[in-house]
Amino acid sequence: MINRIASITTILVSAFCITGLAQEADTSTIDTPLSFKEAVKIALDNNVTLKQQQNNLRSSNMVKTSSLLRLGPSARIEGNMGRNDGNSFNQQEGRVVNGVLDFTEVYLRTSMPLFQGFNRLNSFKATREQFDTQIETVERTKQDIMQLVTARYLQCLLDKELVRIAEQNVKTQQKQLDQINTQVEAGSRAGVDATNQRYQLKNAELNLLRAENALRNDKAILAQTLQMDPGVNFNVEDPNWDVSKIDANSSLEELYTVALNNRSDLEGTKHSMAASRFNYMALKGNYYPSVSAFFNYGSAYNYIHGTENRTFDQQFTKDNVQKTYGIAFTIPIFGGFSTRSNVVESRVNYENSRLDAENMENTVKSEVLRAYQNFNDAVTTYQVTQTQLEAAELSYKLGTERYELGISDLVEYTQANQDYVQAQADYASARFTLMFQELLLDYATGTLSFEDIK
Incomplete structure (x- = not known):
């Protein structure tokens, strides 16, 4: 009797332990929803490069303060x-x-x-410009992070939609195979149709596996971009922004003006050029008593x-x-041309920084032009794929009806189904691309900010 009670107790304890482990395993596999704005916030909080630039900003501020006090x-x-x-x-x-x-x-x-030949005064002005340069660097680093998260998040959204389309296609192919098997057994279809349909089913399952693998890999890349724990499971959420209301209201010339006034990297280059000029003037002050x-x-x-x-x-x-x-x-009378050497070197640095500023202005315009063209292309592509999807869906329905009535063969039906699946993928790609294209245009013009994300 005692042995039986001990055995029952052991079984109950084991059952509770197994249940607890199973619940723990289920909890670890739950996908935490992750919205786009949450992803951007996590990236801004965790990014190492941004933290380093913010540390450099504090250091630059102290250098500026020290240079100011040296005037006294x-x-x-x-x-x-x-x-x-x-x-x-x-x-x-x-x-x-x-x-x-x-x-x-x-x-x-x-x-x-x-x-002192205005040496210290110009040195202070140089450190002030360097501080402003670092401010712009921090701001542009934030925008770089948001742009990178946008690209990674967009890819994960597309992968997720492709998995859904592939899953739906597998169900469709399985349903069609079941119908063909029934018709083959009834003698109304040839056995070769069942063989061909089994191939289409396996091909759909293979595409599903590839889509799931691509989603896992791109989610890992997104997690690395956000610098999250790779073991955390998350599920990217569709922002569901109304793409039909997205339209480019500004002309290209207006976007040029906005970018030239707002691009932090361009402003930083200008401040860097001014700092080089003040450093050059400060070293020239060493010629004077x-x-x-x-x-x-x-x-x-x-x-x-x-x-x-x-x-x-x-x-x-x-x-x-x-x-x-x-x-x-x-x-100063003679110092082995050391002062002259320093002045010449600082002037070369100033001339090079001026060339960098001119080149950056052309770079900004080029990036705005590409973003503007990509935006308009995304609008056009979305409209075309929307029409294409409607036509492919109608063709698939008609092809299904014709095949079920025995008017067409399996080849025509298979082609209609493949066209419909491809049209769904093209539409999803165009929709998500257009959804985020406005943010990429804001990034090109330098107006992208976390507060403006919907």
């Missing part, structure tokens, strides 16, 4: 403590003494630049062992106080 005075405190064993000059007694002398010295040194004012304040305390010494207060606040102030200047 500088101050520092210097001091030393030590012991001298031997001859030393004693300021209190005005003579050289021989013995052990302990000393403490503290100085406050300040300096104020008066004229530099003038600065200074003021130093210090004091010391000396203790000679074996003799009577004045107190610390008497020495440090009265006897050894020293104040030095005046004007310092430096006139």
Whole structure:
């Protein structure tokens, strides 16, 4: 009796464990819905390149602040403590003494630049332009991420739709095979039709496997783009944006103007060119004399062992106080052409950055032109594929009826079905492409932002 109870208990415990593992496995395979806007937000939060550019922005801001403060005075405190064993000059007694002398010295040194050929002023302007360049770099990096997520998400949506079409085609082929088998058994169809239909079914199943594999691979690429855990299962959601209302309302010239005023990479190139120009002007300032004012304040305390010494207060606040102030200047005469070499190099950098800015303007216009053409092509392709799908669907229905009535053969029916499947795939591709083409046009003009995503 006891053995039977123990056996029943063991079976129940095993059943509970197996049930728990099965529930856990089912939970791990649940696909979490992922909308397009959520995908973009995850990418912006996780992208390493964006985080690095934001870190560079903080560094650039500190460099700009430091360059600004260098226009003002500088101050520092210097001091030393030590012991001298031997001859030393004693300021209190005005003579050289021989013995052990302990000393403490503290100085406050300040300096104020008066004229340095506008070197520091132009250096500050250069760091300010570099900071603005980094701001534009961060903004364009965000848009690059959104553009990349758009392409990856679009591909996953298309793969998902192709899987659905392939699944539907498999069901259709299986249903047709069942009907043909019934007709073959009744003697109204030849056996070769069943053989041919089985081939069409296996071909549809193969296409389904390929579509599912493409979806898995592209979802893995999307997860990598979002820098998500590859083990997380997700299901991309159709945004269901109304593509019939999408239309290019702006002319190409208007888009050029918008892009030239909003492209962050173009603005960044202009700021970079300005920074190079200010660096060039700052180095030219080294040709001129530099003038600065200074003021130093210090004091010391000396203790000679074996003799009577004045107190610390008497020495440090009265006897050894020293104040030095005046004007310092430096006139460059000859330095082995080091200044000239630096100036020539900085001028070359400025000329190259100016060429980069001119080339970037042409690049922006070229990208806007391609995006504009792709947008119009996407509109036209969507309209054509929509009409094509309607015609293919009607042809498939008529072909099915003709085959069932025995008017046409299996070859004609198979061709009509293949045309209908291809028309569905072309329509899905055109619909999703047009759905996201407006975002790609905004990316080309530099107006793409997370807040504008529907």
